[in-house]
Amino acid sequence: MDYFQLMGFSADGWGHDMLRATGMTVAVAFIGFAVGLIFGCLGAAASFSNAHALRLAAAAYTTALRGIPDLLVIYLFYFGSSSVISGIAALFGSQGFVGAPAFLTGALAIGVVSGANQTQVLRGAVLALNKGEVEAGRAYGMGPLLLFRRIILPQAARYALPGVGNVWQLVMKESALISVIGLVELMRQAQVGAGSTRQPFSFYLTAAGLYLLITFASGQAFRLAEARTMRGLRRGI
């Protein structure tokens, strides 16, 4: 069977499976990214807090998760929640290991990891704000909420966009690691195909191509969004 038959959409081709798996990769990455955005907002807010304990917690969170391999975090989330679920199942008479849902634990794990990166990005965006413009807002009678909504948020969002785009690309690539806990996303599907056809190169290269397609397309989308939001920003920066 040649490559195009192998990856084709006929009955014995793998095209459908690979496409479905690509969809799964995008889905799990997207959920992970969303979780990371929430953690990032919380982390950044904590890092600017007046409470010493919150600032410390934010620093510990980013330091730990940027220094520990993602694979370990995925293991922790998967086997950690599995052991909890197994414990509960044992109460109902089940014996042995019950696996946690891979999609959920995987998305959560890469979400928590990317949240640490996101914290840095959002923090940097707030620090990049022009202090004079924020001060002008205060001088014109804006309360903290209005100031945040009308001045800080729109400007910080603009500064954050490139970094946020980077984090999305990272999450996309990290999602491949979720294959180790059995979620049938692109990487896992390629393993399955490679195993049953003995054509590993074809499958992994196809997977690589599909990843490249996603990162390229989303990179273009972010670039477009950046161009739109850069209106009014100082030229040449």
Next chain:
Amino acid sequence: MPNVVRAAAVSLSGIRKNFGPLEVLHGVSLTAHEGDVVSILGSSGSGKSTLLRCVNMLEVPNSGNVSIMGEEISLDQRPGRAPRPADPKQVNKLRERAAMVFQSFNLWSHLTILQNVMEAPLHVQGRHRNECRAEAEALLERVGIAAKRNSYPSELSGGQQQRAAIARALAMRPDVLLFDEPTSALDPELVGEVLKVIRDLAAEGRTMLIVTHEMAFARDVSTRTVFLHQGLITEEGPTSEMFANPRSDRFRQFLRRDGASSH
């Protein structure tokens, strides 16, 4: 307006301000009545900008009182902690009445010029959008940059940006205008267009406090002058008298040194 008793628009009394261990204002009192144009002069480091920023609480004095249009700002100045306004809402209300024009313009870079001018009336004062727009456009016309209404601040020259910032301040319908070295960040050839706008405002009888280095302008425009040296008022009085007969050596020296280089 001679012989008419006018109300105090801004009144500062016994203002002390320190940054860390260093005190930069050692108890400054100053009153600007309605219709006064007060120039605040002094060499750099004299504390003149800090004094102006105490009026709208961008700096909170460690001791002393600030009143705007007869309303005193209640402050929490307990010793051993950073001073702060007792009621932030009151401060925001009073900031609407004393609009500031900054040295570095500080226009909001994500909004167009028109949006900059409309922002505070619309969102802080909650006025009607159409009304804000009409007024903003009229103000931009007045400062001579109506054609730039849909440009972003980064697309304007410094002089144009500062004129837009003045329109933004006027849009608040403030009782007092505070100018913090409005021409210091401008190229020399752009200073004139901004000074002209301020001069026109003075001619209208607006109450203004102006921190400036432009001696000729101060002499020309202001009704009263305050000279600050090392955190204290060394000399103050009607502008014409002060420039004609400086009483203190400090101010005389200052005039001699700066007078030569002013426009």
Next chain:
Amino acid sequence: MPFDLTFLWQTFVSLLSGIPLALELAALSVATGSLLAFGLALMRVSRRWWLDLPARFYIFAFRGTPLLVQIYIIYYGLSQFPALRHSFLWPVFREAYWCALAALALNTAAYSAEIMRGGLLSVPAGQIEAARACGMARILLFRRIIVPQATRQMLPGYSNEVILMVKSTSLASTITIMEITGIAAKLISESYRPVEVFISAGAIYLSLNFIVARLFALLEWSLWPERRKNRLQSNIVEKKGELHA
């Protein structure tokens, strides 16, 4: 299962044995990767499209795909070709160790090349002109002016990349290599105590990365003599500036 300190300690000790392998993989891949990256960076700044384009594509491909795919392509994928299986190279590509090393090196080369390019481009044009005006030839200019400045400019970024590589060695465990994460995974599946294993392994990785970061900070310190001098002065100026505001 209650939290068990004895188990935590035992886990920690068994994980320590994975450190040499992890560090070896990281050090060798960073070393070979940086050589490759230097070549790629030169190609990128060469202004010759036939050098720039291949480098661009290489960087795009390796940065746009997960490292895991790259490892699998080399370790599992290459065996699809009988020609390679029967060649003298096979003893190398049969070994998980060499495959992991190759993938890590190729991967970090792509990221490092962009960091190096940024460093090379950061040297101000005026200084290059000044060197030319002094009669420096291309190679001399490159060696004496551009490289020293580019090196210190790119250090923070490169420090990050090395830390990422230390983390990335964990992926070698997916192709049977028993470095720290490999041992950790084995311990988890034997003991079902993911929390203790995670804490031990996490602590080890954090310490390793802390050391890497400190080493780079030290290197930066030694390469920026004028910054060392200015730091004190600029602090003083800043304080004064605040007062005048």
